[in-house]
Each structure stands twice: as structure tokens, then as C-alpha cells.
Amino acid sequence: MSTSQEYIDQNKDKFVEELFELLRIPSVSTDSTKKDEIKKASQFLADQLNSLGLERVETFETPGNPIVYAEHCPHDDKPTVLIYGHYDVQPSDPDDLWDTPPFEPTIKDGLIYARGASDDKGQAFTHVKAVESYKKTGQELPVNVKFILEGEEEIGSPNLVPFLEEHKDLLECDMVLISDTAMFGEDQPSITYGLRGLAYMEVEVVGPNRDLHSGVYGGAVENPANVLCEIIAKLKDEDGVIQIPGFYDSVVELTEADRKAFAQLPFDQDAYKKSLDIKSVHGEKGYTTLERSSARPTLDVNGIWGGYQGEGAKTVLPSKANAKVSMRLVPNQEPKEIAQLFKKHVESIAPDTVKVKVTEHHGGHPAVTDLDFYGLKAGAKAFEEVYDKEVLFSREGGSIPIVADFKRVLGVESILMGFGLTSNAIHSPNENFSVKDFHRGIKTSAKFLELLPDFAE
């Protein structure tokens, strides 16, 4: 009988073929005409889990897309790991920018090209195969495992929190394991222990009740597009410091240890600038690029529009102008509270020559996992054994709101064990995932399950 790690090496090609089956299903959650494909993808995963002989596999219907649940908990005295992943994918358009069809997975130069290859079918599937490496070699799982695989991550997981709340007992666990992030660099395993939160706002500035001729009215009637620009310009000062009163009040400042950790991360600022084709970086004064992009709060215009956008010239004084403005948050900023501060401030600085409407889109809590958590340590050790390289602990600038939700509802920490790379082009044409990382991901997951009991003691 093989060991788990041997089984994974022996079945490398089979695992890729199985992943291809899943990648061929265009389970795009933003497209309501793809409901059958969503069902097919969830069924594929349920079948996979069923084939492993787990104690329980069940597909839960929700008001939206189904959640595939599985559990295998043979131990009373071992930790329980809840593995989270999602089987829905982003739309593939613009399809003409793909070198190969998005739902016909193709390997080129060691990379699997397909929508969902990395985000998140490929990464989520590593854990299914890791569990298989025990069950199919006649071994018991080293720990208790539960799976929760959802189909609505790309549309903001509207039914996940209600599901967590309704099934708190079922989902009881010691930690959540998620592979939906990227490693710090190629062959450089890393564990994300911090995520930023999000408050996403929309500002509408309304001036006159219709578009006006800028010759006839210009100069005498407030222009809402100019006002919108003035409001946005006032939200940050020249040092990149956000000017909303109270915005920084609950920010946990970086400790010396934090800053030291950041400074130790390998980061090539020249390569960074070159890859973005920018002359210089820019951000809050007094912080490094890595600190700015992952551990400090931000304010960015995500979209702005108003008036004439076509070719040439149209002499219109627009009736209104809009902007989407979002803020990335860090512990302990509360999205709802920040949204309120934003709204209050924008309303207070808007001139009374216009009407201003501020609305709130979805938000998300920031999350930071204690570096002393034994799950993190086990994860790091597993990575090191498979990759033969010391793990880096990093914080990411993006938001994964479910991490805060797991903490809040289930009371547990999440371990973000990403096997992807930032070059995976997730959400973009030519999404990819290396065969090598898929393989090492399975091995790392299996190793993690094996090592975890030692760290739990």
C-alpha cells in the first residue's frame, strides 16, 4: 500500500484529467442562464466526494446556488478542519482575448489554461484529492474533515452567511482551510494571515433637472461633474492621508514586529513599477509599498461618469455625475461605521448648489489571524516539507469577507493556504494554474492534515 504522498505522485495525471472535467463546466454564477451548469458542477463535486466513502455527503439547496457539504469525522480527539472552496467561476468574456477556449482546458508550457483553473476550481479540488490520497490507500484521515463548497462566491456569497448561521452545529470545527489566494511568488510558499476589509460607496451629485447647454448656462449654474471632482479631491490630502473625520480612529497601527515582517518580504519595487508601467509608486506618506497595499486603509475611485463620453465635443453641462468610491479597511475598522463616516463627510462638504446622494454597496470586515495559531504553524510546516522552502507570512490587500464571517459565526480562524500565483490571471482572459502547483497543492494539503494533530497538542 502507498502512502498518501506516494499516491498523489502516482496519480498526478489522473487528478489533472479529473480537474479538466470540472473545468469544462461553464458554471458562471453571474449568468442566470447557466443554472444547469452550476448544478452540474455541484453534482460533479458531490459525486467526487461520494466516491471517497466519506461518512456524509449532502447537497443543500439555498435560495441561490447549492452548497455541497461533506464530512468525515472519525476522531474524537483530533482537530476538525472545515475546508471551504467555491465551484462557481467568473464570466469568461472577452472570449476573443483567450488564446484557447475558456471552457476547454488546455496545457501549455506546464500551465493549465481555463476559466476557474486557479479561482477556485483548481485550488479547491486539491483538498478533495488530498482526502482521496488517504481514503483510497486504505488509511484513515489524520484529522476530522468537513467540506463546504459553494457556488456563489463570485456574486458575493449572498447565501453563505445564512447557511453558516442555520447550520452552526453541523459546521462546528477548529479552523477553516481556504485555498483561494496566491503565493507570494513562484516556488515561494506563503500564508496570508491578514486581509483588508471593504466599504464600497456610490456618490451621485445632481445639479439642474436636465442636461443644459454649457454656452447658455455655463458659469451661472453649478456643474455637478465639477462638484463631484471637488468632493473626491477633498477626500485625501497631498500626503495620501484620508480626510474623513474619524476614519483612522479604530485603525490598529502596525507594530515594529509587523513592519519588520514586511521589510523581510522579498519585494522588487523596480520590477513592480516596470510591470505596471508607472514611473513611481504613490501612497500614504510614511509607509512602504507593501504596507500601503496590504496593511493600511485606502480610498480609491473605482468608477466615475457623467455627461458626454463620445467622440469629439458636446457642449453639455451634465445634469448629474456619479462615482463609485471604495475604501479598503484594516483591523479594527467596521465597514458599516466607515460607510457612515464617509456618507456624513461627503454630505457635509457638498455645496448646497447641488443634491448629493451617498449609497452603500457591499462591505466586508478586515481579518488578521494570530501568527501563534497552531493551524498556521502546521500549514507553514506542510508547505516547507513539500516546497523545501521557508514559508512567508504575508497580508493581502484584498478582501475575502467570508474569513470574517467564519470568525464571527463559527468563532474560528481561517488558514489561507493559497497555491496560486498572481500571474494566474484570475478574473481575466487566459486564467491559468500550473500543473506543478496543482500537484504540490494536493501534497501540501495532505501533509497539512497529517501534521496538524502534532501541532494541536
Next chain:
Amino acid sequence: MSTSQEYIDQNKDKFVEELFELLRIPSVSTDSTKKDEIKKASQFLADQLNSLGLERVETFETPGNPIVYAEHCPHDDKPTVLIYGHYDVQPSDPDDLWDTPPFEPTIKDGLIYARGASDDKGQAFTHVKAVESYKKTGQELPVNVKFILEGEEEIGSPNLVPFLEEHKDLLECDMVLISDTAMFGEDQPSITYGLRGLAYMEVEVVGPNRDLHSGVYGGAVENPANVLCEIIAKLKDEDGVIQIPGFYDSVVELTEADRKAFAQLPFDQDAYKKSLDIKSVHGEKGYTTLERSSARPTLDVNGIWGGYQGEGAKTVLPSKANAKVSMRLVPNQEPKEIAQLFKKHVESIAPDTVKVKVTEHHGGHPAVTDLDFYGLKAGAKAFEEVYDKEVLFSREGGSIPIVADFKRVLGVESILMGFGLTSNAIHSPNENFSVKDFHRGIKTSAKFLELLPDFAE
């Protein structure tokens, strides 16, 4: 034999019917599939002029649409009036917002509804009928008259200036008469003696070479949409004063007489605010609404766009952001010079974290006619005799670049004798022109030709 004025009264209905023929031709110059209709409209006008027994009627081909020219100059010792008008019209869409079909002229409550009813077929046609009122009653014209009717006004008159330059001798005259503006109010004749110029710019701010995830890069990479807002916000101060160095250098300040004239114009600011649904007017400190909207230079965002404009939230840090910004100019601001000042200033205030591209769209010169010009005085007198009301002299905020062109190329002033109303909905659905104003327009034009020799002495 009737007099000219009697003939006009007797033929009121016939004139409306003839105008209807012209209005039925959808001579939309922005639509290249309408070339035949353009030709039909020019032919209709040439036929009309030919039927009057003028000395010369000729249709000049241009690289674009034809220019209908006519002249009747029996006098050596009388002024020559060059009458300008245009027979092309704006597109009619959105057609479903019209109460009656745009090219099936209909009279309702005394208003002729049709595309071009006011702008400019109806207004231009008044002068053809005024000339008819002399020629068809066996009288000689009191002055020399030339017509120049073009078919490209709605697309910026690209072939008019070359035509003026090529036919300077042919077009020699003492003044230009144009009816393509609105009266100050119903039954309130007015002559526009000032027009603002225009410099129309586009600003593009480019940041990173692609749209970025605002979570991953936000805070560390300059956001071009934020920068664009900051640039625009810096272009005016809190008092509405434009901050471009040198912008006001060549502005001719309003004289006490100018300001007095403005103060005498009937203007109801509360009604103005109410009609626009705004709480307060806004503009350059120290000036009134009428001054701001017609005799002071301005700077307005006409359009702005960048990043995500759809529903909901997309966490993108846009690669670039654009704005169209135009400035209305007053004497003696030079559009080309102002465009250069704008470009230089925007480039100087843009941070070097982004690339900024400033381009220039079309411009136009401001124009003010000397209030002592005898043509203006004759126009005022003609208005007063027909409308039985004192004429107001006003300046308009919009631009009619050809007025400056006539001045520059032919060396003459223009008389803007508008018979329209601001309620005519030109460029909009349900464009209209009152039968009464059409009729009074013809009478005013004929009276002007009659009175002009007296004022010339």
C-alpha cells in the same frame, strides 16, 4: 399694388405652406445617408430664390454639402446685406419622444412642430419671403441683398470658411444678417450683440498599464481617476475663479455701461432656479447670473469617465480616466492661446505618478458687435415697428463661430436678429416655431431692409 408689409399679411398662409415643404425634407447633415435630402433642400431654396427674379442664383458645390448663393444688387449707393442661414437640421432622434412626426410639420396651438421649424429653416426662410415681398409687388429692393445658405451648420460648418476665403469679392458686403438665435422672451424682441467663444479640451490621465484589483494594488499605485478629480478641482477656486495662469489676461472687463445694460434686462432669478430645480445659482464671485452666463469666461466639465460604471460594485483601480473640459471665452480671449494655457497648466499640476495627455477639440472666437453700429440700430427699429415694443440688446453665452469668421474674413459685423424663443426646443424632440413669430419675422426682415438706408446715412 400692395406694399411689402401688406403682401406679407396677405400671404401668411402661403408662406407657412411653403415652409412646410422645406420642413418635410429630412436634411440631417450628421447622417451621411441623407445626402439626397440635403440636395433636395438646397434645390428647394435655389428654386425659391430663382422664382423671385434675382440677378443671380447659384449653387456652389463644396467638398461637403452645397452652398446656395444668390444676389440682387441694383444699387450703387445703398448698403449690401449678406443674409446667412442654414438648411441642414439636427437628427430627430429620439423619435418616440416627438408628439408628431419630426418631418411631418403640424400646427398645434399656433406652433409649427417639426425638426428645423426654428433652427434654422423657419428663421432663414423669413428673409427669402421678405425679399419676395418686394419683388412680387413690383418694387425694387431698398438695399442690395446677398444670400448664403449652407448645409453644414450642425456639423460645425467645415466648408464655410474656405468658401468665404475663396469668394471674398463675391461676398463683399456691409453687414451679415443672421436669424439663428432666440428672442429674450415671448413678444420681447431682442438683438444679440455678443457671443462667447469656446476652447474645448480633453484630458486623459493614464496610470498603470491595465485595470488593477483595488484590493491588491489600492493604496500603493496612483489612481488616475482620483488624480483627474484633483486636477479638475484645482482649475477653479472656491469663488469660481479660474486658476489657469494668464487665463484672464486678455479678458475685456465689463464696463459700467455693460453692467447697467445687463441689470436692465428682465430676469427672474427665482423662476430661473425653479425651472432648473436648483436651490441656488453658482458662479464667479462678484457677477450676476446674466453676466456669468453670457459675458464672463467659464470652465465646465462636459463629460467625465473612467473605471466601472455598471450596477453594483467592482473593485477596480482603473488604468485611465478621461474628461472633456470646455471653456467659454469672451473678448479678447484667443481660443488657441487659451487652449495652450490650459494644456500647459494641466500638465504642470499633474503628478509624475501618472501620464497626462491634453488634446484640443474645436474652438471658436468670441464676438461682440459695437452697439453704435448702424445696422444694429436699423434692426432694433425694425423690430420695434413690427412688435411695438422696445428692443433689448443682450449677449448670449453660447458660441456661433461663424460670426467671428465673417468678421475676420469679410471684415463686417453680424446682426443677430433672432425670431425664435428658448422654448423652441431646438436640437430636442418637439422642436417648434410659432406661426406668429414666423410671420412677424418676415415683416421685421422686410422692414429692416426698408429702414436700413436711412440709418446708413
